[in-house]
Amino acid sequence: MHPALQGLLTIAFGVGGCVGYFYLSNIILDQVIFPARGKHIARNIRRANIIRPWLFLLPALLALGLYLAYPVFETLRLSLTERLPGGGSTFVGLDNYRQMLGEDKFWEALQNNFLWLLVVPAGATAFGLLAAQLTDRIAWGNFAKSLIFMPMAISFVGAAVIWKLVYDARPPGTEQIGVLNAIYIYFGGDAAQQWLTIPFWNSFFLMAVLIWIQTGFAMVILSAALRGVPEDTIEAAIVDGANPFQVFFRIKLPQITGTIVVVWTTITIVVLKVFDIVFAMTNGQWQTQVLANYMFDKLFRANDWGVGSASAMVIMLLVSPILIWNVYNARREMR
Amino acid sequence: MNSIAGHKSGLTWALHISVVLLVGLWIFPTLGLLVSSFRTADQISSSGWWRALFPTEQNLTLRTAPPGTQTQIGDLYVIEGSLFDANSGQSAVISAWGTSARDISAYQPGEQGELRKGGLLTVQADGNYRLESNTEISGKRGPRVFVTAVVPPEFTLKNYETILISGGATDNMAKAFFNTLTVTIPATIIPILIAAFAAYALAWMEFPGRALLIAAIVGLLVVPLQLALIPLLKVHNEIGIGKGYLGAWMAHTGFGLPLAIYLLRNYMIGIPRDIIENARVDGATDFQIFTRIVLPLSFPALASFAIFQFLWTWNDLLVALVFLIDSTGETTVMTKQIVEMLGTRGGNWEILATSAFVSISVPLMVFFAMQKYLVRGLLAGSVK
Numbered sequence: 001m002h003p004a005l006q007g008l009l010t011i012a013f014g015v016g017g018c019v020g021y022f023y024l025s026n027i028i029l030d031q032v033i034f035p036a037r038g039k040h041i042a043r044n045i046r047r048a049n050i051i052r053p054w055l056f057l058l059p060a061l062l063a064l065g066l067y068l069a070y071p072v073f074e075t076l077r078l079s080l081t082e083r084l085p086g087g088g089s090t091f092v093g094l095d096n097y098r099q100m101l102g103e104d105k106f107w108e109a110l111q112n113n114f115l116w117l118l119v120v121p122a123g124a125t126a127f128g129l130l131a132a133q134l135t136d137r138i139a140w141g142n143f144a145k146s147l148i149f150m151p152m153a154i155s156f157v158g159a160a161v162i163w164k165l166v167y168d169a170r171p172p173g174t175e176q177i178g179v180l181n182a183i184y185i186y187f188g189g190d191a192a193q194q195w196l197t198i199p200f201w202n203s204f205f206l207m208a209v210l211i212w213i214q215t216g217f218a219m220v221i222l223s224a225a226l227r228g229v230p231e232d233t234i235e236a237a238i239v240d241g242a243n244p245f246q247v248f249f250r251i252k253l254p255q256i257t258g259t260i261v262v263v264w265t266t267i268t269i270v271v272l273k274v275f276d277i278v279f280a281m282t283n284g285q286w287q288t289q290v291l292a293n294y295m296f297d298k299l300f301r302a303n304d305w306g307v308g309s310a311s312a313m314v315i316m317l318l319v320s321p322i323l324i325w326n327v328y329n330a331r332r333e334m335r
Numbered sequence: 336m337n338s339i340a341g342h343k344s345g346l347t348w349a350l351h352i353s354v355v356l357l358v359g360l361w362i363f364p365t366l367g368l369l370v371s372s373f374r375t376a377d378q379i380s381s382s383g384w385w386r387a388l389f390p391t392e393q394n395l396t397l398r399t400a401p402p403g404t405q406t407q408i409g410d411l412y413v414i415e416g417s418l419f420d421a422n423s424g425q426s427a428v429i430s431a432w433g434t435s436a437r438d439i440s441a442y443q444p445g446e447q448g449e450l451r452k453g454g455l456l457t458v459q460a461d462g463n464y465r466l467e468s469n470t471e472i473s474g475k476r477g478p479r480v481f482v483t484a485v486v487p488p489e490f491t492l493k494n495y496e497t498i499l500i501s502g503g504a505t506d507n508m509a510k511a512f513f514n515t516l517t518v519t520i521p522a523t524i525i526p527i528l529i530a531a532f533a534a535y536a537l538a539w540m541e542f543p544g545r546a547l548l549i550a551a552i553v554g555l556l557v558v559p560l561q562l563a564l565i566p567l568l569k570v571h572n573e574i575g576i577g578k579g580y581l582g583a584w585m586a587h588t589g590f591g592l593p594l595a596i597y598l599l600r601n602y603m604i605g606i607p608r609d610i611i612e613n614a615r616v617d618g619a620t621d622f623q624i625f626t627r628i629v630l631p632l633s634f635p636a637l638a639s640f641a642i643f644q645f646l647w648t649w650n651d652l653l654v655a656l657v658f659l660i661d662s663t664g665e666t667t668v669m670t671k672q673i674v675e676m677l678g679t680r681g682g683n684w685e686i687l688a689t690s691a692f693v694s695i696s697v698p699l700m701v702f703f704a705m706q707k708y709l710v711r712g713l714l715a716g717s718v719k
Contacts, residue, residue, distance in 0.1 A: 010521045010580070010581070010584060011520060011521045011524055011525075014521055014524070014525045014528075014584075015524060015525070015528060018525065018528040018529060018532075019528070022532055022622065023622065026620065026621075026622045030620065049540075049621075050542065052536075052540065052621055053536040053540040053541075053542040053545075054542070056532040056533060056535060056536035056540070056621075056625075057532070057533050057536050057537075057548070059529045059532070059533075060529050060530060060532070060533035060592055060596060061533075063529065063585075063588055063589045063592055064552070064555060064589065064592055064593065066567075066570070066589065067563055067567065067585070067586065067588075067589020067590060067592075068555045068558050068563065068589060068590070068592075068593065069555070070566065071562045071563035071564075071566040071567060072558065072562055074565075074566035074569075075562045075563075075565065075566055078565060078566070127357075130357070131357055134350060134353055134354045134357065135354055138350060138351060138354060141354075144354050144357075144358045146703070146706055147358050147361060147362050148357065148358060148361045149702075149706070149710075150361075150362070150365070150699065150702065150703075151361070151365070152646075152702070152709075153646055153695070153698040153699050153701065153702035154365070154650070154695045154698065154699070155649070155650030155651075155652070155670055155694065155695060155698070156650065156652065157650070157652055157670040157673050157674055157691075157694070158650070158670075158673070158691045158694055158695040160674075160677070161368065161673060161677065161687055161688065161691035162364045162365055162367070162368045162691065163364060164677065164687075165364070165367055165368060165371065165384075165684060165687075165688065166364050166367065168684075170380075174380075175381060175382050175383065176383065177379060177380065177382070177383050177384065177684070178383075179363070179364075179367065179383065179385070182383050212361065212364070215361070217713065220710050220713050220714070221713060221714065224714055244346065269557050272559065273559050273560070273561065275561075275652075275653055276652045276653065276670075279652070279674065280652075280673075280674045280677055281677075292559075292561055295561055296561075296653075299564060299565055300656075300657075305565055308565065309565060312559070312561045312562045312564075312565075313562075315559045315561055315562070316558070316559060316562055319557050319558070319559055322557055323554050323557050323558070324554075326553050326554065326556065326557065327550045327551075327553050327554045330549065330550055330553040331546065331550050334546055334549065
């Protein structure tokens with residue numbers, strides 16, 4: 001069957017199935033199990049209303065449970081076991097973690113991840129803040145914003161191609177077609193540099209791609225926050241003789257720290273999961289490995305589920321403080 | 336800040352210029368890809384794309400017409416014509432030329448030069464040439480001529496033709512395009528439906544454990560999907576789905592749900608209580624309230640999430656690699672194909688740029704058409 005047809009059928013089946021499930025399950029509940037008639041009418045309605053929320057929630061809970069909650073525990077289990085040849089597995093305790101900690105590539109990935117965690121959220125937030133503030137009150141601000149926001153729609157893979165062209169290097173004597181090398185030569189550089197193969201610094205060239213993508217996100221959120229800063233506080237500062245920089249750093253910035261933290265943590269999570277950019281641009285060569293790509297290598301190239309799962313647990317561990325903090329805040333807000 | 340005291344016009348100029356610089360910096364890389372996708376391989380490798388908009392001086396290697404076209408005039412064998420006619424029909428102004436690769440600017444236009452294999456060649460600035468020889472000119476192809484010429488900007492749609500229609504198996508993206516579409520559309524619609532019902536229950540129905548569930552969903556928002564790869568691949572293999580569209584749709588649904596439920600619940604909770612209470616008093620069931628009142632009112636939130644999910648599934652690589660693409664490669668998606676091209680055709684920028692642009696053009700269109708909803712969704716969706 002043609003995949004497009006299969007897709008259409010799935011849409012029809014999936015959508016029809018969902019609607020049918022919700023509709024029929026409600027009818028059965030109201031008409032058959034607890035009919036709203038007879039001598040127990042009040043009790044029946046009450047009971048139906050106790051069950052109904054779970055009917056609404058059931059598909060979502062099943063999907064969430066299977067696709068997000070169960071894997072956390074299963075990955076934990078896998079990270080403590082070793083697959084045996086010919087199927088089955090055996091409990092090996094912390095052996096996988098021990099093996100992982102003994103690998104140079106793991107430490108390289110961890111080190112790079114921390115570098116990414118320091119640079120990317122800071123860079124994206126700073127550029128986002130700059131863009132938000134600069135475009136705030138100019139006539140074509142919205143147009144400018146939408147152009148800076150645009151990379152958000154571009155896939156990491158697409159961005160990888162775009163930036164590989166920027167970093168492209170040609171042999172000496174020929175015209176440089178990568179912008180970076182063209183500028184480098186123009187300002188007196190001797191030969192074109194293979195930017196992505198220079199250890200340590202190449203990680204920064206990869207980070208630039210993510211900063212480029214995430215700045216738009218930071219800008220949109222921070223721009224809304226800047227607009228929310230009470231006008232009278234700004235006017236009061238100007239009347240007192242504050243210059244624009246003082247207004248920004250002393251008046252506006254302190255009032256939007258909460259939003260900056262939100263933006264920062266959201267980008268932090270993106271960074272922890274970053275995979276496509278490294279996979280497409282260097283595949284972890286020249287000391288650019290990061291955890292998510294290391295994990296992919298272990299799982300699908302080395303076929304080592306134990307160590308792969310162990311490194312996935314490391315990513316989970318790094319995410320957990322943010323997870324706990326978010327849950328804590330959400331619960332506080334609900335009260 | 337026009338109405339505020341202390342306003343300086345110099346500062347306004349600085350402001351405008353810095354915004355122009357910032358925007359320029361941000362669109363410059365993408366612009367490079369777009370411009371490159373309309374250039375030929377020769378053009379891309381001979382000059383930076385930023386020069387494509389202006390006439391450029393290029394070193395071209397051209398050939399005269401083949402010896403088969405020579406005519407005999409008296410004692411002389413002659414080939415005449417224009418260098419540019421025989422080679423792609425472009426027009427340019429020649430500033431220097433040569434007959435050997437070691438000295439490509441040996442002669443000025445109008446001068447007469449000697450060919451290594453014998454014969455005299457004259458090349459004019461407009462590309463017209465005359466090749467004379469005392470003996471019959473042999474060989475299959477005409478002798479090479481190296482010219483330095485100022486070539487006017489020229490763009491071509493040929494790359495797009497290669498990528499979309501005529502290219503070979505590794506270059507043609509048409510199939511991957513439809514595969515991507517096949518993954519994306521069900522993977523966008525199904526989670527919306529499931530999430531909408533769940534969000535309604537979490538927003539407007541009373542039941543024990545509701546607060547706990549909401550907290551759990553906020554927690555699941557940040558769980559890295561890396562954790563799910565192996566366990567779910569195992570599950571898919573055990574229940575017989577294996578690798579394929581069904582698995583990819585289900586995976587995208589599962590991974591998209593926390594954000595969908597979170598966004599929709601936050602929006603639905605803002606619907607005025609009166610509307611829903613009145614409907615209840617009038618005897619509407621929850622199912623009716625949901626389909627007739629809440630769902631239509633939640634359209635902006637539904638649109639926001641639909642855009643997120645669409646962009647995410649269209650741009651995804653990891654889920655496709657793990658759950659969709661099997662060893663036959665029949666179900667490959669565009670992101671995967673581009674990664675492969677980056678490996679095998681690293682230097683063929685005309686192919687790479689065009690395929691990348693084909694793959695990002697759809698999300699870009701969605702982005703510019705529905706930016707309003709995207710922004711609204713971002714503002715509602717970032718966990719506070």
